[in-house]
Amino acid sequence: MAALPTSCFSIFLQILKKCPKLSCRNFSTTKACLGEMNDPMEHATGIEKRELEQWKAGNKDPWLLDTIIKRGPGTKEQPTMIPSAFSGRIIGCACKGNLFVNWMWLENGAPKRCECGFYFQLKEVKPI
Secondary structure, three states, X not given: OOOXXXXXXXXHHHHHHHOHXXXXXXXXXXXXXXXXXXXXXXXXXXXXXXXXXHHHOOOOOOOOOOOOOOOOOXXXXXXXXXXXXXXXXXXXXXXXXXXXXXXXXXXXXXXXXXXXXXXXEEEEOOOO
């Protein structure tokens, strides 16, 4: 990085000496500094606001992320129904005898068969 010429630097120092307020930052206080915080509902928008509304209504898991779905019969005629508000969802099957979870992409339409033989199908639910 090139150094400033001595004349420019000395001019800059002279300006700072004459106007000390140039180097100071303005200070302002907000509600956060006073120990008060706004309600999150006041500034939330879109999907975050809908999630907070669900939380206030008593639905602590609006995305069904903590819900473990137990396998039903898992036959082609009675597949295990997986709720989704979208046209596809990634699911994991804990197959018997397997140490790992078998992940697969499940889409709307016909049931999909896991490697262990169980069938899964998407069930349409209302989006949040």
